[in-house]
Amino acid sequence: MAAGNDVTPTAYIQHHLQNLTFGNHPENGWSLAHSALEAREMGFWAIHLDTMGWSIAMGVLFIWVFRKAGKIATTGVPGKLQNAVEMVIEFIENLVQGAFHGRNPLIAPLALTLFVWILLMNTLKLIPVDYFPELFMRLGVDYMKIVPTTDPNATLGIALGAFFLILFYSIKVKGVGGFAKELSLTPFNHWALIPFNLLLEIIALLVKPFSLAMRLFGNMFAGEVIFILIALLPFWAIWLLDVPWAIFHILVVTLQAFIFTTLSVVYLSAAHEHH
Amino acid sequence: MNINMTLIGQTIAFAIFVWFCTKYVWPPLSNALNERRKKIADGLDAASRASRDLEQAQEQAAQTLRDSKEQASQILEQANKRSAQIVEEARDQARAEGERIIAGTRAEIEQEINRAKEELRAQVSHLAIIGAERVLEASIDEKAHRKLLDELAAEL
Numbered sequence A: 001m002a003a004g005n006d007v008t009p010t011a012y013i014q015h016h017l018q019n020l021t022f023g024n025h026p027e028n029g030w031s032l033a034h035s036a037l038e039a040r041e042m043g044f045w046a047i048h049l050d051t052m053g054w055s056i057a058m059g060v061l062f063i064w065v066f067r068k069a070g071k072i073a074t075t076g077v078p079g080k081l082q083n084a085v086e087m088v089i090e091f092i093e094n095l096v097q098g099a100f101h102g103r104n105p106l107i108a109p110l111a112l113t114l115f116v117w118i119l120l121m122n123t124l125k126l127i128p129v130d131y132f133p134e135l136f137m138r139l140g141v142d143y144m145k146i147v148p149t150t151d152p153n154a155t156l157g158i159a160l161g162a163f164f165l166i167l168f169y170s171i172k173v174k175g176v177g178g179f180a181k182e183l184s185l186t187p188f189n190h191w192a193l194i195p196f197n198l199l200l201e202i203i204a205l206l207v208k209p210f211s212l213a214m215r216l217f218g219n220m221f222a223g224e225v226i227f228i229l230i231a232l233l234p235f236w237a238i239w240l241l242d243v244p245w246a247i248f249h250i251l252v253v254t255l256q257a258f259i260f261t262t263l264s265v266v267y268l269s270a271a272h273e274h275h
Numbered sequence B: 001m002n003i004n005m006t007l008i009g010q011t012i013a014f015a016i017f018v019w020f021c022t023k024y025v026w027p028p029l030s031n032a033l034n035e036r037r038k039k040i041a042d043g044l045d046a047a048s049r050a051s052r053d054l055e056q057a058q059e060q061a062a063q064t065l066r067d068s069k070e071q072a073s074q075i076l077e078q079a080n081k082r083s084a085q086i087v088e089e090a091r092d093q094a095r096a097e098g099e100r101i102i103a104g105t106r107a108e109i110e111q112e113i114n115r116a117k118e119e120l121r122a123q124v125s126h127l128a129i130i131g132a133e134r135v136l137e138a139s140i141d142e143k144a145h146r147k148l149l150d151e152l153a154a155e156l
Helices: A009-016 A036-041 A049-072 A080-099 A107-126 A131-138 A152-185 A191-231 A238-272 B006-136 B142-154
Strands: A021-025 A029-032 A046-048
Touching: A009 A191, A021 A036, A046 A049, A046 B006, A049 A080, A049 A107, A049 A152, A049 B006, A080 A107, A080 A238, A080 B006, A107 A152, A107 A191, A107 A238, A107 B006, A152 A191, A152 A238, A152 B006, A191 A238, B006 B142
Parallel strands: none
Antiparallel strands: A021 A029, A021 A046
8 A cells, every 4th residue: 555544545446446537627627637526527528548548558569569570470480579479360360260250351350459459458457556556646647547448438449349340240241221120020020029129139239349348347447446455455465465366367367358359259250140 | 437538539549450450460470370381281291292202212222122133143143154164165175185185195106116116127127137148158149038038027
């Protein structure tokens, strides 16, 4: 607990769960929020600078490393970086081959981006919870929540991207009529049940991005809260719980990235299929 | 934990990353992998072909060795036969030569004997005449008794 003795545990936890928000405050205009309340008052017209910054940084890191590996890629004996990158590529290729039954050159790179990007963002969680908030506090920045996937905006944003692709390919492959037919005539192929079918199918469709986003967010957020709670222990006892939890989270971090990727691919595969 | 513009920002960031990955990151890596896969497959093919060739070559070499061994033994046999023949011929020749020499020598000896007999006969007749002369003391005409004496000598 690096925040000092004058801070209550509640305040400490709240501080660590608050994003650095920049937005249009009704009284202060466009500014950084200095409290959770101010951030809430900004409403929709605000942006989490830390979420955006860290997620873009991780995305750029991914693109940079993989682009570099792609540039030095030879068909001969691969180097260490190439080897590592190729392992990921082959992993994704196998995943896509197993889950996607159509022909679309976008799916594999999409799955690669999702997997590595989410994996990198999740991995930020293994950095001790106090490092960056404390560092930025010293630099005069009030809040710094570095794990973008503990922000529902980030997970829902990515899931929405996947959702738009699902809609796009559903319409592209089946046509507007075909897609409408699928929504209205399944699972019960009878005209009288069209409203019921529509309700069912639209809910099923909307649940896809929402479940993707909430699963990732829920797992990451819960893990983060536990890390923060562990950090409230006396400093000599922290490692007792922190180390097992962190080791466990190596699994969770990878697994959640994998689940998000696989489900996105499966949903996109369903979008390509005719009924 | 408020839903705000970050949502849209994340969607845009996601779209850009996916686009960049599809265009610039995935193709070179995927191509390198596929090409290497093809190269390895080719290499394995070549290796199996080479081992097949090697097997064939070994078989050929063994066959050649067998043939040449057979040929060598044939040649050896022929040579043996030929040498036996030569020895036989030489023996025959030697025998014939020996017989010839023996025959020649025998004829010569015969001749010598005859000549010696002739000489002996002449001398005997001469001695007889001398003896008779001595006995008769020149009363006998050598010319008149010559014929008689020659006849006598021929009977020896």
